[in-house]
Amino acid sequence: MIALSPIFVLSFAIIVLLFLLFVFKIGTKGCAILTVCGLFCALIFSVVVGYKISFSTQAITDISSDNMQISVSTSDPIKEPNPSNEETIAIDSVPTESVESPNENISIDDNIDNSAVDNNGDINMDANSNSHIDDGSGIDDPSMAEWKARHITALFTCDGYGLLYTSLILMISIAVACFxxxxxxxxxxxxxxxxxxxxxxxxxxxxxxYASHLIAFFVGIELLSIPFVGLIGYQYTQTHSLEAAVKYMILSAVASVFLLMGIAFYYATTGELTFSGLSYQLSTMSYPSTLLLIxxxxxLVGIGFKLSLVPFQLWLPDVYQGAPTVVALLLSTVGKVAVFCxxxxxxxxxxxxNNETIRIILVIMAFCSILWxxxxxLxxxxxxxxxxxxxxAHFGYLFTALIAVQYQVLALETIGVYLIGYILANICILGAISLDSHSNELQDxxxxxxLSGLFWRRPILALAMGIxxxxxxGTPLTAGFVGRFLLVLLGVTAELWWLVAAVVIGSALGLYFYARLIINLYIKPSCRDGQMLSGTSIKLKWTDIRISELIIVLCALLxxxxxxxxxxxxNLVSMAQYLTT
Structure with missing residues (x-):
């Protein structure tokens, strides 16, 4: 119940907003305030649960590291002349795991009585031994058991990994509601x-x-995609808005059909739909069948459409251009980050x-996406x-981390750092465009x-956009450089030389057109409405800075x-550990 609190809070906020909207006819301001409050409450629950889970995981790690040695006393006089002599056995294992049997977890302390060890050195699980059955929490304090990472149901998993990206999605949504x-x-x-x-x-x-099951994965994608159709075509009076909504609706439906068919073939081959069950089935197969590869x-067709990877990317520029800027911000961040995670x-x-055919397909998709x-x-x-x-191009970069997923710790850190930098940059750019536009215009x-000379009209927004x-x-001293560096490091570690070369070439090309846009922001305007402006100066009014501007400034500073x-x-990304079993 506590683990699913962000979902419950969002559901409750939807019900309350529905009631107030259709019964009391509250206005835009009331809806915006209620939406921000609901999102903020969900964010608080997510942060609290994530902190508790991280603290519990650290406690388990500390306790496990203290119990890494088992002292076994032997009573054989032939082998050990000194009866008080003890031998210490050091066990090197993953700190967070206990000694497991199929049905129960047995934690073995370092204070095992001689009566619990027979002459052959075997440990007897009787009433006199100090061995005890663990409750699965990994720690002796029962109050910490509810804060451990675990499978809530077969459909959802609550762990640090999910809670980190849940918090990011909620923060983006709060910013979009203000914009x-x-x-x-x-x-x-x-x-x-x-x-x-x-x-x-x-x-x-x-x-x-949160999804850890292919059915929850499909339901989440549909619940994410269908509202986007309404958001893209919401301001239908704008140019290309309805065209963008129709394109997205049709292509999204086609991609969902491919995804559902792939899940059906997956289930027909493995008989499993949970992620952990799929892991077991695929690891025990001697070789994958043709049906599984299909x-x-x-x-991959459905996923490639949602992430707009080559060759499923043709819809994205038209939809971005036709959608309102705040919706384009949602598409570029929430719409892609949730699917990618x-x-x-x-x-x-x-x-x-691990399959060579799938690996080659992913490498080709990533390489072509970066260059295309x-x-x-340009x-x-x-x-x-x-x-x-x-x-x-950016999600082509990130596909390098998925291909090199065998380096789990480095891959997770790379994904987290890169996505956080990407989200902050998009909020700075698209948020500034949104604040410089209005919904009653034909086009943002x-x-x-x-945007030429924006610095001389709205310097704060121009500075944030430039950052x-x-x-x-990927310029040094920015979050994008750190993410790009980790990406290249991961590619070199995994020996993905073609992708590393594509990242370097793509970064050089990107530096050119991004620099062109930055220069355009600071060009001093020479005329407006046919009249020359000789004494143009920066217009900076601190009274114009409101919550929306503060959000953009905060993202730029971060x-x-x-x-x-x-x-x-x-440190933040390393705490977001995913549940392995």
Missing amino acids: AYRWFKQEQVQHGLFYLILLFMVLGGVTLV GVCLM AIARLFLLAPIV GNLLA KQSSLKRLLAYSSI HENEID GFLSLA TLLCGIYPKWLF
């Missing part, structure tokens, strides 16, 4: 329905991150990439289309000409902090 209110502010029409759809989308993302390939958990538990995304981003004048192609201010661009380019002092980021 959307500012975006709608100039309209007299009420937009409470937008926040209701937003909550449904967040619920789908959290469900997907199922995995069909699943779910398949990362699947790949960590089930050895899918960066090359086509000639884009629309900032949202450029970020769409850039997103293709997304073109280069619209976001530098981070996406981007710099993670690049200058990344140790705390490494």
Whole structure:
């Protein structure tokens, strides 16, 4: 119950918002406040549970390290002339695991009586021995048992890994709720329905991150994708909005069919749908069957569409351009991060990439995505289309971590650090575009000409956007550089030379078009409305800084902090351990 508290809080917030929206007809401001409160409460529960689980895991590790030696007294006078002599046996094992039998966990202390050891050195499990049956928590304090990482049901897993990315999704959603209110502010029409759809989308993302079963995985993807159709086409008066919604709806339905068919083939071959069960079945198979390979390939089609990897990426630029900027921010962060974290958990538990055919397919997809995304981003004048192609390249980079998933600790740290840097940069860029636009316009201010000289009109937003661009380019002293460095390190460790070369080439190309956008922000405008501006100066009013601006400034500062002092980021990501059994 406690472990699923973020899902319960979001569900309760949806019910309350539905009631207030349709019975009392509350306005946009009330819906925004209620949505932010619900998301914030879910975030608090997620952080508390994550902290408790991390503390419990550390306690288990400390206790296990203290009990690493077993003293066994032997009573054989021939072998041991000195009856008081004891031999110490050191056991090197994973600190968090106890000695396990199929049905119970047996913890063996270092104070075993002589009566518990026979002449052959065997340990007798009788009433006089100090061996005891563990309750599965790994620690003697029963109050800590409810805070351990565990499978809540067959469908969901509560561990540090899931709670970290759940917290990230909730923080992104809080920022989007604030940006959307500012975006709608100039309209007299009420937009409470937008926040209701937003909550449904967040619920789908959290469900997907918690998923440890292929059915929960599919339900989470659908609960995430269907609200996106409504969000993309919500402001249908804008140019290309309905076109983008129809494209996403049709292609998303086709991708879901491929994904469901792949899951069906997967189940027909292994007889399992849980991630841990799949791990066991795949590890015990002498060689994968053709039906299993077909199922995995069909699943990759659905996953490739959700992550917009080559060759399933053609929809992304049109949808980004047609969607409102706040929705584009959701697509680039929540829509992709939730899916990527779910398949990362699947790949960590089930050895899918051990098959050479699947491995080659993933390498080709990642390599083509990196080059395709960066090359086509070079000639884009629309900032949202450029970020769409850039997103293709960034998740091509991240696929390197999935392919090198056998290096589990380094792969998890790389994924966590890179995603956090990517999220912060996107909030800085797309959040600034959203605050510079309004919903009653036909199109957001997304073109280069619209953002030219933004520093002289809104310097705080321009500085934040510049830091976001530098981070996406992988410039030193930013969070993006740390993530890119870990990615190259992981690729070299796994000997993925083709992907390492693609990352280096893609970073060089990205530096060019990101630098072009940064320069464009600081160009001093020469004319406006046909009149020359001779004495243009920076317009900085501290009264204009509100919650939305503070969120963007905070993300920009965190981007710099993670690049200058990344140790705390490494500590945060290292605490997000996933449940292995």
